[in-house]
Amino acid sequence: MFRAVSWTIPCLLVGGALGWAVLAGSISEKARRLHFSSIVVDTHDDTTQRLLDGNFDLGTRDARGSIDIPRMREGGLNAIFFSIWVPSKVTGAEAVKRANAQIDAVLGQIHKHPKDLELATSAAEVREAHRQGKIAALMGIEGGHMIASDLGTLRHYAARGVRYMTLTHSGNVEWADASTDKAVHNGLTDFGKQVVREMNRLGMMVDISHVSDKTFYDALKISKAPLIASHSSCRAICDAPRNMTDQMMKDLAARGGVIQINYHVAFLSQEFRNAETANPGINRTIGAEAQRLCGNDEGCLLLEGDRLTREHVVKGKLPRVEWTKIIEHTDHAVKVVGADHVGLGSDFDGANMPYGMEDATQIPKITEALLQKGYSESDVRKILGENTLRLMAEVERVGRELSAAPKR
Numbered sequence: 001m002f003r004a005v006s007w008t009i010p011c012l013l014v015g016g017a018l019g020w021a022v023l024a025g026s027i028s029e030k031a032r033r034l035h036f037s038s039i040v041v042d043t044h045d046d047t048t049q050r051l052l053d054g055n056f057d058l059g060t061r062d063a064r065g066s067i068d069i070p071r072m073r074e075g076g077l078n079a080i081f082f083s084i085w086v087p088s089k090v091t092g093a094e095a096v097k098r099a100n101a102q103i104d105a106v107l108g109q110i111h112k113h114p115k116d117l118e119l120a121t122s123a124a125e126v127r128e129a130h131r132q133g134k135i136a137a138l139m140g141i142e143g144g145h146m147i148a149s150d151l152g153t154l155r156h157y158a159a160r161g162v163r164y165m166t167l168t169h170s171g172n173v174e175w176a177d178a179s180t181d182k183a184v185h186n187g188l189t190d191f192g193k194q195v196v197r198e199m200n201r202l203g204m205m206v207d208i209s210h211v212s213d214k215t216f217y218d219a220l221k222i223s224k225a226p227l228i229a230s231h232s233s234c235r236a237i238c239d240a241p242r243n244m245t246d247q248m249m250k251d252l253a254a255r256g257g258v259i260q261i262n263y264h265v266a267f268l269s270q271e272f273r274n275a276e277t278a279n280p281g282i283n284r285t286i287g288a289e290a291q292r293l294c295g296n297d298e299g300c301l302l303l304e305g306d307r308l309t310r311e312h313v314v315k316g317k318l319p320r321v322e323w324t325k326i327i328e329h330t331d332h333a334v335k336v337v338g339a340d341h342v343g344l345g346s347d348f349d350g351a352n353m354p355y356g357m358e359d360a361t362q363i364p365k366i367t368e369a370l371l372q373k374g375y376s377e378s379d380v381r382k383i384l385g386e387n388t389l390r391l392m393a394e395v396e397r398v399g400r401e402l403s404a405a406p407k408r
């Protein structure tokens with residue numbers, strides 16, 4: 001989920017040059033075979049907001065948005081983390097209530113589509129769902145404010161099947177600083193460190209997307225399990241605080257972690273980012289118009305924000321960003337940390353997608369592009385999902401070990 005701190009509206013845009021041509025319908029037989037025999041995992045999707053709208057159902061192909069079962073099938077997306085998200089400004093009991101309603105909505109869809117979806121709470125369950133020809137549905141909490149500073153609430157989410165928590169969203173929480181807010185805690189507080197330890201014990205992945213650099217390093221130091229950046233890209237290419245520096249990626253990888261590349265145009269393209277900075281009024285205009293059309297319906301706000309952004313691109317007010325920027329970031333990350341530490345975390349249905357990656361049907365182009373760049377089939381499989389599954393299994397192993405340890 002992309003959100004500026006002070007807004008209620010998603011923003012953003014797109015820019016760019018023409019990438020090399022890989023059309024979803026025209027990928028090579030080799031890429032097709034590799035892609036559709038791999039377990040393809042996406043660690044961050046905001047489609048959950050749409051589930052709150054009674055008119056949307058994952059089983060029906062939709063012309064809007066990026067994710068539904070037919071399009072996941074067409075794009076070979078086998079495992080998806082549904083993001084449980086409420087804005088940072090919503091806190092306490094209200095945040096907990098809304099998070100639980102979203103978990104209910106995800107579980108409701110799994111219940112409604114038993115032939116297509118299977119709840120997965122471990123790497124082994126993802127593999128089993130894949131073996132049965134089903135899409136593994138997983139959940140991640142996007143923002144530590146949803147535990148209301150209570151470890152019991154964290155345990156409650158874990159018991160309901162949530163398998164990662166992003167420590168913050170856009171704004172600071174009471175115990176951790178965010179990357180897009182003014183630092184007040186100097187990283188993690190003592191309670192924040194307790195949260196990380198408890199997540200380790202529960203076998204939940206500690207997600208450092210959205211946190212400040214200092215919070216990242218505090219979490220890295222305290223965590224007994226490797227960390228995940230569920231939806232972040234490379235700061236060396238696009239200087240956004242939400243992205244990771246090369247050094248951060250190296251430190252993440254040295255402890256076994258994985259960076260999952262985010263497709264949001266303002267995290268992919270410096271040109272786009274510069275255009276936003278040069279004319280902040282555009283985002284305000286888009287935000288106000290989306291609010292007028294949607295009120296506080298978050299699912300609607302996301303879709304309208306994306307549509308209005310593209311209107312600005314068409315009018316030449318914002319640059320056009322091509323999907324090949326995803327490959328550029330992926331390749332950069334692989335060059336810095338190796339193919340064992342990079343994956344995919346799209347931010348579909350929560351951000352502005354580049355041209356050519358509008359929805360899940362386009363994902364096979366990533367496989368084709370990586371093969372065209374000379375990646376081995378084994379490395380492509382790792383990036384598509386195996387790295388995430390290895391990370392999950394390791395986090396689960398640490399959790400079992402800590403749970404078995406005598407209480408001190």
Ligand SMILES: [Zn+2]
Binds near residue numbers: 002142231
């Ligand atoms: Zn996000």
